[in-house]
Amino acid sequence: MKPSGIGGQAVIEGVMMKNKDEYAIAVRKPNKEIVIEKSTFVSAAEKYKIFKLPIFRGMLSFVESMIIGSRTLTFSASFFEEEEEVKPSRMEKAFSKIFKEKAESVIMGITMLVSVILAIGIFILLPGFIAGLLTEVVQSRVLLTIIEGCIRILLFVSYVAAISQIKDIKRMFMYHGAEHKTINCIERGYELTVENVKRQSREHKRCGTSFMFIVMFVSIIFFIFIRVEQQWLRYVIRVLLIPVIAGVSYEFIRLAGRNESKIVNILSRPGMWLQALTTKEPDNDMIEVAIQSVEAVFDWKEFLNTNKAKTSRNKSARKTVKNSKTNNGNENSKLNDNSSKENNKINQNKNINNMKIEETAEEIIAKKESLKAKSKVVADSTLQHLEADKRNDIEEQNNQKKDDLSKDNKHRSEKHKKSGNNNSKSSEGLKASDKKHPVDEETAAAIGELKGNPYIDEEEDDEILRALDRYLFINEKSKEEE
Structure with a gap:
C-alpha cells in the first residue's frame, strides 16, 4: 500500500x-x-x-x-x-x-x-x-x-x-x-x-x-x-x-x-x-x-499514474537486477564449469602424464630387464662362443699334436723296423724327431711334465702306447686349466 x-x-x-x-x-x-x-x-x-x-x-x-x-x-x-x-x-x-x-x-x-x-x-x-x-x-x-x-x-x-x-x-x-x-x-x-x-x-x-x-x-x-x-x-x-x-x-x-x-x-x-x-x-x-x-x-489520477510509473520502474529495476544476478550466476556457473573442465583436463593430463611416466618407468625397467636379459644372453652366448672357440683351439691343438705324434710314432716305428735299434736308440731317435718337429710352449711344458704323468708306465716298451699316454695327460691338464 x-x-x-x-x-x-x-x-x-x-x-x-x-x-x-x-x-x-x-x-x-x-x-x-x-x-x-x-x-x-x-x-x-x-x-x-x-x-x-x-x-x-x-x-x-x-x-x-x-x-x-x-x-x-x-x-x-x-x-x-x-x-x-x-x-x-x-x-x-x-x-x-x-x-x-x-x-x-x-x-x-x-x-x-x-x-x-x-x-x-x-x-x-x-x-x-x-x-x-x-x-x-x-x-x-x-x-x-x-x-x-x-x-x-x-x-x-x-x-x-x-x-x-x-x-x-x-x-x-x-x-x-x-x-x-x-x-x-x-x-x-x-x-x-x-x-x-x-x-x-x-x-x-x-x-x-x-x-x-x-x-x-x-x-x-x-x-x-x-x-x-x-x-x-x-x-x-x-x-x-x-x-x-x-x-x-x-x-x-x-x-x-x-x-x-x-x-x-x-x-x-x-x-x-x-x-x-x-x-x-x-x-x-x-x-x-x-x-x-x-x-x-x-489529484488521485496523477497519484495513480505516478505510482504505476514508479512500480514499473521498480519492477524493471528488480528485473534488471534479477537478470544481472542470473547472468552473473550463469557467468559464474560457466566460469565454474570452465574452470572445473580445465581442472578436469589438467587432472586428466596429470593422470595421463602420471600414467605415461609410470608406463615410461615400466618400459625403462622392462627395457633394462630386457637389455640385461639380452646382455646376459649375449654374454652367455659370447662366453659360449669363446669357450667353444677355446675348446676348438684346444681340440685343434690336440689334434695337431696327435697328428704330429702319430707322424712321429709312425716315422719312429718305420725307422725302428729298419734300423732294429733297441729302446735306447728309439729314445734317441725320439729326441732327434723332437728336434726336427718343434711344438708350442704348452706342448713343451706338458712334455716337460711327463715325468709326473700317472698314465705313463716306465716298463712299457711300446712307443705308441707311451705317446698315447702323453696325449691323455696333456688333454686332462688342459681341462683342469679351463
Missing part, C-alpha cells in the same frame, strides 16, 4: 478530506444535493519549527485535528439547522451580542473545551479513582496502574458501543466507513469509482480510533513510572502528560501508516479491531460524497 498523505473525518451527513494545508467538506443536504466547501488551514509548524520535531508535531497535530474537526462539524450541522428552522438559544444570542462575528468561533472553542474536560474526567480521572479503591486489596503500584489502564480501555469501548446505537451517530459511522474505503481504494492503486470503493476494507491504520486506543495503551506505560503518594498530584501529572502521550501515539500511527512490517501490523491490530465499532458499511450515496471530497483536494 502506497500512503497518499490524505486524511479524513466523518461529519454530519458528509466527509471531510485534508491534504497538506487544504481540506474540503462534502455534505449531502436533505434535498440530496452535495455541497462542497474547500478551505485552507496553515499549520503552526510553518511558523514554529519546533513543532516539526518528533513528539512535538504529534502534540500539535492532536490539537489542530480537534480544531478542524469542530469547524467541519459546525459547517455540516448548519445545513440541517436551517432545514429545521431552529431558533437560536438565549446563550447564542448573548454570545452574538458580546462577540458579534467571532461568536461562532467562541462557541466552538467552548464546546471543544467542555469535550476535552469530559474526556479527561471520564477516561483519565475516573479509571484512576476506581483503581484507587483497590489499594487495600492490591499492594503493587504497577499492578494497580495496569488495572487502571484496563478500566480506561473498557470505558472507552463501552462508550463507543453505546453511542453507535444512536441513529445520527450510526449514520456518521457509515460516512466514516466511506472515508476509509475511499482512501484505501486510492492507496491500493484503484480508480476512484463507487464499485471499486465498495470492495475495499473499512479498516485503516491511520484512523483516529486506532490513535485513541494507542493513547490509552501508551498512557499505561507512562503512568507506571509516576510514583507520587498524593493522589491529587498524581492526577495533575497525568493530565499534564496527555499532550506528551498524544505525541508519542501520533509517531506510532505515522509509522504504522508507512510501514508494513509484521511487528507494526500486530501492534496496530487492536486499534483496527476497535474500528469495527466506529465504522459501518456505507451506501452508494455516502461513497459518492466521499469521492467528491477527495477530488476537491487531491
Whole structure:
C-alpha cells in the first residue's frame, strides 16, 4: 500500500478530506444535493519549527485535528439547522451580542473545551479513582496502574458501543466507513469509482480510533513510572502528560501508516479491531460524497499514474537486477564449469602424464630387464662362443699334436723296423724327431711334465702306447686349466 498523505473525518451527513494545508467538506443536504466547501488551514509548524520535531508535531497535530474537526462539524450541522428552522438559544444570542462575528468561533472553542474536560474526567480521572479503591486489596503500584489502564480501555469501548446505537451517530459511522474505503481504494492503486470503493476494507491504520486506543495503551506505560503518594498530584501529572502521550501515539500511527512490517501490523491490530465499532458499511450515496471530497483536494489520477510509473520502474529495476544476478550466476556457473573442465583436463593430463611416466618407468625397467636379459644372453652366448672357440683351439691343438705324434710314432716305428735299434736308440731317435718337429710352449711344458704323468708306465716298451699316454695327460691338464 502506497500512503497518499490524505486524511479524513466523518461529519454530519458528509466527509471531510485534508491534504497538506487544504481540506474540503462534502455534505449531502436533505434535498440530496452535495455541497462542497474547500478551505485552507496553515499549520503552526510553518511558523514554529519546533513543532516539526518528533513528539512535538504529534502534540500539535492532536490539537489542530480537534480544531478542524469542530469547524467541519459546525459547517455540516448548519445545513440541517436551517432545514429545521431552529431558533437560536438565549446563550447564542448573548454570545452574538458580546462577540458579534467571532461568536461562532467562541462557541466552538467552548464546546471543544467542555469535550476535552469530559474526556479527561471520564477516561483519565475516573479509571484512576476506581483503581484507587483497590489499594487495600492490591499492594503493587504497577499492578494497580495496569488495572487502571484496563478500566480506561473498557470505558472507552463501552462508550463507543453505546453511542453507535444512536441513529445520527450510526449514520456518521457509515460516512466514516466511506472515508476509509475511499482512501484505501486510492492507496491500493484503484480508480476512484463507487464499485471499486465498495470492495475495499473499512479498516485503516491511520484512523483516529486506532490513535485513541494507542493513547490509552501508551498512557499505561507512562503512568507506571509516576510514583507520587498524593493522589491529587498524581492526577495533575497525568493530565499534564496527555499532550506528551498524544505525541508519542501520533509517531506510532505515522509509522504504522508507512510501514508494513509484521511487528507494526500486530501492534496496530487492536486499534483496527476497535474500528469495527466506529465504522459501518456505507451506501452508494455516502461513497459518492466521499469521492467528491477527495477530488476537491487531491489529484488521485496523477497519484495513480505516478505510482504505476514508479512500480514499473521498480519492477524493471528488480528485473534488471534479477537478470544481472542470473547472468552473473550463469557467468559464474560457466566460469565454474570452465574452470572445473580445465581442472578436469589438467587432472586428466596429470593422470595421463602420471600414467605415461609410470608406463615410461615400466618400459625403462622392462627395457633394462630386457637389455640385461639380452646382455646376459649375449654374454652367455659370447662366453659360449669363446669357450667353444677355446675348446676348438684346444681340440685343434690336440689334434695337431696327435697328428704330429702319430707322424712321429709312425716315422719312429718305420725307422725302428729298419734300423732294429733297441729302446735306447728309439729314445734317441725320439729326441732327434723332437728336434726336427718343434711344438708350442704348452706342448713343451706338458712334455716337460711327463715325468709326473700317472698314465705313463716306465716298463712299457711300446712307443705308441707311451705317446698315447702323453696325449691323455696333456688333454686332462688342459681341462683342469679351463
